[in-house]
Each structure stands twice: as structure tokens, then as C-alpha cells.
Amino acid sequence: MLVVDLSGDNPRGLRFVVEVANAYRKNPALSVTDFQAIVDRHTAHGAAVPKCGKGADLLAAIEDIVRILAARESGTAADRINSTLNRYPAHPQLVQLPGRPWSMHLRSENTDRAQWFASTAAFALGLWLSEKGACAWGTCQAPGCDDFFVDSGRRTAQRYCTPRCATRARVANYRLKSAGR
Numbered sequence: 001m002l003v004v005d006l007s008g009d010n011p012r013g014l015r016f017v018v019e020v021a022n023a024y025r026k027n028p029a030l031s032v033t034d035f036q037a038i039v040d041r042h043t044a045h046g047a048a049v050p051k052c053g054k055g056a057d058l059l060a061a062i063e064d065i066v067r068i069l070a071a072r073e074s075g076t077a078a079d080r081i082n083s084t085l086n087r088y089p090a091h092p093q094l095v096q097l098p099g100r101p102w103s104m105h106l107r108s109e110n111t112d113r114a115q116w117f118a119s120t121a122a123f124a125l126g127l128w129l130s131e132k133g134a135c136a137w138g139t140c141q142a143p144g145c146d147d148f149f150v151d152s153g154r155r156t157a158q159r160y161c162t163p164r165c166a167t168r169a170r171v172a173n174y175r176l177k178s179a180g181r
């Protein structure tokens with residue numbers, strides 16, 4: 001059973017997806033061990049995440065998700081999500097964990113890492129897009145950073161991956177203006 005929470009209003013699972021995509025963009029030869037370390041940080045202890053499959057297949061799966069996160073327009077993102085789901089079909093199931101409401105999970109038996117990651121990430125991004133009605137994610141606009149982020153939906157569109165980058169951008173902008181005086 002899948003452990004990434006796929007509820008439409010909860011970006012928690014997407015933070016995991018974005019962290020994998022950012023790690024891959026910094027290191028396109030991301031190893032299975034690096035990937036597993038990110039999985040371990042984001043999933044419950046003892047979670048049944050597949051531990052088999054070739055590293056090259058995993059990198060191809062991550063590349064698919066990077067292409068979705070790079071989409072700025074919802075039609076483009078939807079096309080990319082659909083083609084990823086065709087390549088890596090998801091098998092959604094309703095599950096009720098003790099004391100929790102029914103929620104949608106993906107089956108992860110009989111899959112390898114690449115299949116698990118691509119189907120989970122595409123499915124979660126698809127739910128998020130349909131919930132928000134737009135690509136509620138983006139690429140950081142701060143100088144020297146192009147990390148992806150999940151836009152968790154405050155009133156104005158988010159431009160920076162973290163408050164730290166927002167501050168950095170503000171300082172850089174201020175310096176630029178002062179220098180021009």
C-alpha cells in the first residue's frame with residue numbers, strides 16, 4: 001500500500017515529489033541510494049515502497065515528472081500527466097486506516113521503484129491540478145535558484161521556493177535599485 005497521502009487538498013505528498021525532482025536536477029545521475037534517502041524522510045516507518053528496479057529506469061521516471069513540473073500551462077501539464085499515466089499506470093484504491101477517514105491510495109505491490117514513483121507522482125499532480133484548476137506549482141524566481149515548489153495556494157501566486165529565497169531576491173532587488181541611483 002502506498003504511504004504518500006494523495007488527498008487533493010494536501011500537498012504533503014507533492015513536497016516529496018518536488019524534492020526528488022530538485023535532487024535530480026542538481027544531480028542527473030541521482031543514485032538509487034540518494035532516492036531512497038528522500039523516500040525515507042517522507043514516508044512512515046516500515047512503509048512498503050518498492051526497493052527493486054534499475055537505476056536507469058528510475059531516472060527515466062523522474063525525468064517524466066520533471067517535464068510535468070516544468071509545464072506552466074494547465075493544458076500542457078494535463079497532456080504530460082496523461083502520457084505519464086499511460087506509460088506508468090496507477091492503480092488507485094480506497095483505503096481506511098484505523099481512526100482515519102477513507103482516502104485514496106495507490107497499490108504498490110508488484111511494481112518497481114520507477115513504476116511506483118512515476119505513477120504516484122503523476123497521479124498526485126493530476127489530483128492537485130484538478131483541485132486547484134491550474135498548475136499550482138512553479139520554478140523559483142530567486143537569482144541562482146531554479147528549484148521547483150508546490151504552490152500551496154495563498155491568494156497571490158507563489159514565486160519563490162522558500163521564504164529564504166524570497167528574502168534573498170528582495171535583498172538582491174534592493175541592491176540593484178540602490179546601485180542604479
Ligand SMILES: [Zn+2]
Nearest residue numbers: 140145161165
Ligand atoms: Zn529558491
